[in-house]
Amino acid sequence: MSIETKLTNAQIAWRAAQDIQDGAYVNLGIGFPEMVAKFQPEGRQAIFHTENGVLNFGEAPAAGTEDWDLINAGKKAVTLRPGAAFFHHADSFAMVRGGHLDVAILGAYQVAQSGDLANWSTGKGGVPAVGGAMDLVHGAKRVAVITDHVTKKGEPKLLKECTMPLTGVGCVTRVYTSLAVVDIEDGQFVLREKLPTVSMDDLQSVTDAELHIDGDIAELIVPEL
Amino acid sequence: MSIETKLTNAQIAWRAAQDIQDGAYVNLGIGFPEMVAKFQPEGRQAIFHTENGVLNFGEAPAAGTEDWDLINAGKKAVTLRPGAAFFHHADSFAMVRGGHLDVAILGAYQVAQSGDLANWSTGKGGVPAVGGAMDLVHGAKRVAVITDHVTKKGEPKLLKECTMPLTGVGCVTRVYTSLAVVDIEDGQFVLREKLPTVSMDDLQSVTDAELHIDGDIAELIVPEL
């Protein structure tokens, strides 16, 4: 495999952030997806939702000024923006399950061309933990995944079928990877953007399921961050 | 029929009020049952709930001082007591359906010895209206009825089976009438109190289903109000 260049996590998060409209209600998964919040394009402001009952929270406070009753789903301290609201967990998941979020951006172990997502359990024992992922994938109007294109061992993460336990069936519509932007349409991966330095053959070689082409393939931008 | 004396509605309401414990959470049906609130025994204070989202409301305000955003389920203006709370309709009926009310006291067209209640529709056409009655009969820990013992035409209201459309099945456990206090146990009416001026035969003659006796029958008090 000859792929040397790939986007960093921050760059993937930046790319995902470009698709979030001004005023969108957004939930970002714990960890890597949280980075998306940093890269909102100039002039746009999304409203961030966290499962534990806050709408319109902002950045982390300065160290030493944390209020540990004001945290996000990753248990990190956050701050509030003007126009915030607190609510209990049932109302929070009414927002999720009821289709009120515009976008949820999650991490993934595996994504299938059917839109199936596996991101909660490797299926290998240990302590399973699901959190809000299974709710988010069936609630937001648009469910997107950000992920490295392959596993740390170099195995494809974009698959014909997931082999790990599913988080949701047919729920993902777009995948932002370290090499490409791929939509899921009618049970197929449709390539929308790829790094110019990566050939189609190389990209397909690290993708288990077939990458379809439907119109132009744009150049995946490599932002300087 | 030789029954000349009977309790007034206020006296029936007074009797029902004697069974409400201090600190009980109580919902009173629209109309006649609302009178129960006036007769709380000295030293006891119930907390009144209304379907439209108020807990711990008090008496009507003086005429001319009404706030028409502060009403009860009968759309009458009320006031607040210290320790009141407002909430939306789903939370209000979570209190009802979830078994959090200690007592609901309702009016009745008919009550059956099974505990079935008919109090929402005469079944004769016109415009049907149910309100919160069907929720209340399945929610409160104790559902009691206050009613004249017979209809205006003199027909029994305590029946073997209801003939009018049901509000709820097997839900009533005590009936306070103008002549007696009757419990419903194991599908039978069990007489607990009766007016001393009314003979057993006379009482049975205005009661469709059999009145059973289980222990002493107390004297139904005729309060001076």
Next chain:
Amino acid sequence: MDKTIATPAEAVAAIPDGASVMIGGFGGSGAPLELIKALVERFKETGSPKNLTVVNNNTGNGKVGLAAMIELGMVSKMICSFPRSADPRAFTEAYLAGEIELELVPQGTLAERIRAGGAGIPAFYTPTSFGTDLAEGKPVAEFDGRKYVQERWLKADYALVKAELGDPHGNLTYRKAARNFGPLMCTAAAQTIVQVSHLVDAGTIDPEVVVTPGIFVNTVVEVVNPAQEELLNRAEESWV
């Protein structure tokens, strides 16, 4: 983020014939009268919107508000729990003449169906109405030895709601018992339009006391000193 709009007329301008519309309020308390009046005036001028399905606890009182909509023939179906009031003539006459359909729903079931619509719960079980005429045709299931009726979620194209404070994000508080169905209906409509008695800047409403978070609201219009249905009826006002 600015969901405000200048006038009630603009706020309701897009509601089409045949729409389903949840209207907040319990009797007059919480009724969004200025939004309703804007709809009524549009109908008088243009003949639209008509054939509306309206969800409300009641069916109006007198000749203003929802009663006026019904008397003018704008409503083809009511979904409600209690179609009675001090002066229910508008609905009663239309209903007895067969000009309006009625879906009668127990009040707690109505509230829970609306909440379920907003919360993505397509169906739930309730003890309410089991064994009664209102459960006819509905699935019944037994849980832990007790029987329950299956009820479906209720959603609408629009919700018209009255609130007390509102900000440009759509965060809302309510006034006393006028809260009633408002917070539920805000969650269950594709487009939620709210008249607020006081429009305030974002950040003015303490996040702790927000009752309806802005995510559930699409349009906010300020109506200061809103009318109170009970007082209009006492003054024998008529919009018909």
Next chain:
Amino acid sequence: MDKTIATPAEAVAAIPDGASVMIGGFGGSGAPLELIKALVERFKETGSPKNLTVVNNNTGNGKVGLAAMIELGMVSKMICSFPRSADPRAFTEAYLAGEIELELVPQGTLAERIRAGGAGIPAFYTPTSFGTDLAEGKPVAEFDGRKYVQERWLKADYALVKAELGDPHGNLTYRKAARNFGPLMCTAAAQTIVQVSHLVDAGTIDPEVVVTPGIFVNTVVEVVNPAQEELLNRAEESWV
């Protein structure tokens, strides 16, 4: 109406072996640490309560709070969504040793099951978990062409909750995101015990801002300046 009690120890004194206990909080935020500590101290002195089934979003962190209960062997089953934390050793070790049972529930389903328990809804349908291992054995139904999983209500013998303001009626407010599961758990337990950071007179809390109406609360105990789990863990405190 006075639901207050003097100390956390008295508040939790009646919780027996084998009880099901909902414990509020999301991580440390909202964790009723002083009520938990009273339970832990009772267990250390008397060996009770044990064999508890605990409902919480998580399974504790470090060596305080719920983690301490688990490490001491007080808990035989956890019902939770996310049994991980910065320092999850107490649960992880007990789980891998087969000493504690785990019922893993998606977070929104956990919240809704608790709400359903409090609201008298024995079962509901949710899209969450459809087609996954967590739906195994659960009824599935189709509504409007989409498939949903049936979930059952969740109730408990006791709820232990942390609130901010409380009055003798049990009316409560919460503090920021510490609200999380608290208002739901208050509704779903046979006995709800709440530690409040400020006990105030009836009438002090504006009826508009009450989050949990007193009808859902049985016992209120004031704990001023309550501990924060995150800070205890940073100080490496241990209750074990």
